[in-house]
Amino acid sequence: MAGPPSFPRAQQAQIIRANQRDIYHVSSLRDQTDNVLRSWLGTRWLTRWEKEVDLLTKLLYFGITSGRGNQSLGEEYTDIWQYSSFTSRTPPSIRIRGLLIFLSTFPSYFLAKWAASPGLSTRHPRFASFMKTLPSLINVSTEVNLAIFYLRGSYYDLSRRLLGVQHVRHIFSQVPFNKLINFKLSSIPENPHIRPPSYSLLGVLIGIRLLHRFVSYIQSRREEISLSTEKGKQRDHHEGSTTELFLDEQSVLDLLDLDLADEPAKPAEEDERTILDVASIPDAVRAGRNCTLCLEERTDSCSTECGHLFCWNCIVGWGREKASLPAIAPLSLMKFLLGGVSAMSPVAEPRSTLTNIQFIESVRFT
Incomplete structure (x- = not known):
């Protein structure tokens, strides 16, 4: 009997x-969602909940397509279906589909949230160290899987390989149009004599790049071990010579541990760190008080060395995102902001930065 x-x-x-x-349609859906939320709730709210909006957008797209056992728009475009190699069925079971959506969306969200947590390294140093290396491990594993895909061609991403979800071609037999609803599937290829294109060269190139990265990592580790003693001495000298900084009688180290993303946005009229009567300022003048990062009226204004004014939460959050810049190390960022205020006003003092910058603002508007 035939199987x-x-x-x-x-x-x-x-x-x-x-x-x-699929990437194109998810990006398009995200752009449209951003436009709607920005017009309703403002840029500052959207910036605060950017990671959650990205997560919900992906869940919405894959939930109404793959989650319901249907083809995604990309799969429909190329006429392929998901197939479970473990259960030998298409589409896969609802449990496998749910796990596939979870592994495709939530890990990147959790990593982004934990990476943005400023107090994680102080509360759980070992866990923070592991979380710093985890994205690199996932990136390497993804590239290894991609190289295997280009060489062998079954699982495009790592989550599908873990769950055994492949893609198969459904080839429709010749049936009348009015009976298309009762179509049949055939396992005969369209043309078995045509060899499909090969991407083996890309797999080889990715393998060479991974080998180069591995050799570079080994060399850098050897250099770190050889210079560990010297770095330890420099660190001790730096810690002994560091002077604690204050902003409005608050320790800078305490400010660095605050999660500014959890603080709700407040209107400019409720700004407590200003001597201006914001409500009495003409609208034409208030239009020039917008922060260039959130595009809304500034609150808790702060200045950089170049004289530009930003919201305190915006510039500190931006500094945490741009850790590669030389002036954005935690303490260096504060000195950078303090230096900007001191250069702008001879009466500015480090312990009253936010208050003095509002004094400078009042001089501008008089």
Whole structure:
């Protein structure tokens, strides 16, 4: 007795095009969602909840397509279907589909949230160290899986490989249009004599790049071990010579541990760190008080060395995101902001930075 038909695996080109199409539609949905939320709730709210909006957008797209057992728009574009190699069924079971959506969306969200937590390194140093290395491990694992895909061509991403979700081609037989609803599936390829395109060269190139990164990592580790003693001495000298900084009688170290993203946005009229009567300022003048980061009227204004004014939460949050810049190390960022105020006003003092910058603002508007 003949067994159930086995459908041919999807070609690499079909899987790649389907993935690119899905990325395009997710990006388009995210842009439209951002436009709606920005017009309703403002740029500052959208910046605060950016990670959650990105997560919900992906859950919405994949939930109403793959989550319901349907083709995604990319899979429909290339005419491929998901197939579970563990249960030999298409579409996969609802449990596998749910796990696939979870692994495709939540890990990146959790990593982004933990990376933005300023107090994690002080409360849980070992866990923070592990979380710093985890993105690199995931990135390497993803590239290894991608190299294997280009060489062998079955699982495009790591989550599908873990769950055994492949893609197969569904080839429709010739049926009248009025009976298309009762279509049949055939496992005969369209043209078995045509060899599909190969992406093996890309797999080899990715393997060479991974080998180069591994060798570079080994060399850098050796240099770190050889210079560990010297760095320890420099660190002790730096800690002994560091002077504690204050902002409005608050320790800078305490301010660095605050999670500014959890603080609700407040209107400019409720700004407690200003001597201005914001409500009495003409609208034409208030239009020039917008922060260039959040595009809304500044609150808790702060200045950099170049004289530009920003919201305190905006510039500190931006500094945490731009850790590669030389002036954005935690203490250096505060000195950078303090130096900007001291250079602008001879009466500015480090212990009253936020108050003095509002005094400078009042001089501008008089």
